[in-house]
Amino acid sequence: MIQIDKDKCSGCCGCVDHCPVAAINVINDEVIIDDDICMECLICTKVCPLGAPREVANA
Amino acid sequence: MAKLYDLIIVGAGPGGAMAAKVAGENGLKAALLERKTDIKTIRRICTMIINTDEEGFGEYITYNYRNKRFVFPHNGFSVTYDGPFRPIYGFHITSPNGSRFQLGSAQKGKSGEQPPVGLMIDKGRWVEIMVNEARQNGVEVFTNTNVNTISKESDYVVVTDNGGNEYRGTFVIAADGVNSRIARKLGFNKERTFLGTYKDTARTYEGAQVPDGDVLMFCMGWRTSISIAPELTEGHYHLSAASYSINDNLDAELDRFLSSEPFASWFKNAKEIGHRNSCVSNIASPIQVPFKDNVLLVGDAGWMQETSITGAILPGWSAANAVTEALVKNQINKEGISTYLKWWDTYLYQPHGKRLASSGGAELKEFLSAEDIDYLVSLAPDPLQGTMNFFVIMKSIGRTFAALLPKIQEERPDIMQKLLAIRSFPRALALAKRRREGCAITS
Numbered sequence: 010m011i012q013i014d015k016d017k018c019s020g021c022c023g024c025v026d027h028c029p030v031a032a033i034n035v036i037n038d039e040v041i042i043d044d045d046i047c048m049e050c051l052i053c054t055k056v057c058p059l060g061a062p063r064e065v066a067n068a
Numbered sequence: 069m070a071k072l073y074d075l076i077i078v079g080a081g082p083g084g085a086m087a088a089k090v091a092g093e094n095g096l097k098a099a100l101l102e103r104k105t106d107i108k109t110i111r112r113i114c115t116m117i118i119n120t121d122e123e124g125f126g127e128y129i130t131y132n133y134r135n136k137r138f139v140f141p142h143n144g145f146s147v148t149y150d151g152p153f154r155p156i157y158g159f160h161i162t163s164p165n166g167s168r169f170q171l172g173s174a175q176k177g178k179s180g181e182q183p184p185v186g187l188m189i190d191k192g193r194w195v196e197i198m199v200n201e202a203r204q205n206g207v208e209v210f211t212n213t214n215v216n217t218i219s220k221e222s223d224y225v226v227v228t229d230n231g232g233n234e235y236r237g238t239f240v241i242a243a244d245g246v247n248s249r250i251a252r253k254l255g256f257n258k259e260r261t262f263l264g265t266y267k268d269t270a271r272t273y274e275g276a277q278v279p280d281g282d283v284l285m286f287c288m289g290w291r292t293s294i295s296i297a298p299e300l301t302e303g304h305y306h307l308s309a310a311s312y313s314i315n316d317n318l319d320a321e322l323d324r325f326l327s328s329e330p331f332a333s334w335f336k337n338a339k340e341i342g343h344r345n346s347c348v349s350n351i352a353s354p355i356q357v358p359f360k361d362n363v364l365l366v367g368d369a370g371w372m373q374e375t376s377i378t379g380a381i382l383p384g385w386s387a388a389n390a391v392t393e394a395l396v397k398n399q400i401n402k403e404g405i406s407t408y409l410k411w412w413d414t415y416l417y418q419p420h421g422k423r424l425a426s427s428g429g430a431e432l433k434e435f436l437s438a439e440d441i442d443y444l445v446s447l448a449p450d451p452l453q454g455t456m457n458f459f460v461i462m463k464s465i466g467r468t469f470a471a472l473l474p475k476i477q478e479e480r481p482d483i484m485q486k487l488l489a490i491r492s493f494p495r496a497l498a499l500a501k502r503r504r505e506g507c508a509i510t511s
Contacts, residue, residue, distance in 0.1 A: 020111035022103070023267075023348030026247030027509055031216040034230045035103045043230075055314050056507050058269040058346040 013040050017061040024053035073099045076237030078215045080107045082377050083367030084243030085198035086384035092205025094392040103214040108192035112347040113270045115297045117186040119456045126415040151193030152300050155184035157282050158454040163445035164289040164438040166330040172454025174280035186456040220361040239391045240363045246349045248369035254360045260352035265506030269318040270308035270345040276338035289441035292321045313505040350509040354421035372424050386411040430493035435486045
């Protein structure tokens with residue numbers, strides 16, 4: 010699954026905009042990925058200028 | 069049953085905030101939807117400069133210092149702005165060895181011989197003022213609201229947020245920025261040319277000593293596009309690197325820049341502060357008719373990249389007034405809001421959009437070396453007329469270097485060859501490269 014590293018994320022919402030399935034939202038100023046919707050296409054990891062989204066192993 | 073608004077505005081940036089203010093003043097039953105929690109916190113990179121005292125989109129904005137209002141005399145309105153500001157005196161291009169091509173002299177500006185060409189504002193405060201005025205006039209503001217879908221019912225438009233909440237409006241103004249999800253949900257992106265994915269990362273420094281720093285500075289001759297922009301606080305600067313190749317290491321480029329003279333000296337006593345800023349923009353050709361099924365697109369949502377703050381405020385103002393007129397005339401259709409489409413066509417699309425729609429060529433860095441850029445920039449050492457109007461900047465650069473071509477041919481025929489190669493580089497190849505190195509949003 011994809012997680013956003015909060016220390017790196019600037020909140021610019023580029024990933025929110027680019028996500029083809031609208032899996033990413035801004036909730037209380039935090040950028041959060043909804044795992045149920047996320048297809049793991051990895052577009053967010055490619056477009057983020059700060060490298061905040063990253064793949065982590067499923068729990 | 070869900071409430072029916074006259075107008076729903078999506079996005080509380082400068083475009084949406086202005087539309088909301090107008091909607092409130094005009095007495096519309098309106099809702100403003102914004103995904104952030106705090107509308108005055110600006111996360112995306114923005115130089116936050118409003119062009120003043122020169123033509124821009126048919127307007128001649130000026131600031132009334134006594135009453136703290138930005139004045140739009142051609143369209144006939146003014147707005148309160150009581151926040152901090154910083155005069156900007158020009159736009160400079162530097163080459164790797166520090167030579168400068170100057171549009172506007174920072175020295176003359178600071179000594180009072182030249183007026184500012186722009187005022188840097190606190191964009192968050194600007195938006196906050198507009199939205200407060202909208203609220204006072206009855207506009208409902210919903211923050212923490214991510215609009216993800218849009219659809220047309222028989223008599224109204226429905227937008228839905230990530231929580232499944234529905235908002236119904238007779239009209240919708242989409243002010244959701246450069247990567248507008250509404251524009252693509254409505255199918256606009258299918259007809260637009262993809263021009264690139266522009267990634268930008270910015271650091272903020274305090275204690276930097278930038279010579280003639282009260283300007284917006286673009287540093288050419290590097291692998292990425294580097295820029296230095298002042299912040300409202302003296303001595304604070306944003307340093308950013310941007311690229312159309314999503315695999316470029318923007319941080320490494322900034323580090324390389326910071327270790328190269330003369331720029332290293334500018335930042336040698338500087339300390340990075342605060343959080344990094346960023347933005348990533350899906351650049352597509354401007355939309356000619358920013359309207360579909362009673363949804364109006366304003367500002368960046370219908371444009372290519374960075375209409376500028378003025379280029380967002382004016383469409384927001386025009387669109388909200390056009391919606392008002394349509395409601396009064398009971399013409400709930402394209403004809404009813406036609407004054408907005410006329411504004412967009414007259415001030416944005418015809419003068420600039422058409423040309424930008426066919427933009428996209430070779431990147432200078434693929435042809436010109438750092439030394440080539442040093443040579444070219446050094447050919448025009450005297451400051452030209454100051455401007456922050458992006459289109460005037462491009463024209464000035466073009467005119468200046470066109471006049472220098474005979475000299476370049478004589479002194480450096482090798483560079484002349486490269487300039488000709490850049491000019492004749494097939495657009496199709498340049499766009500293919502952008503597609504390969506970007507990440508297009510098409511649907």
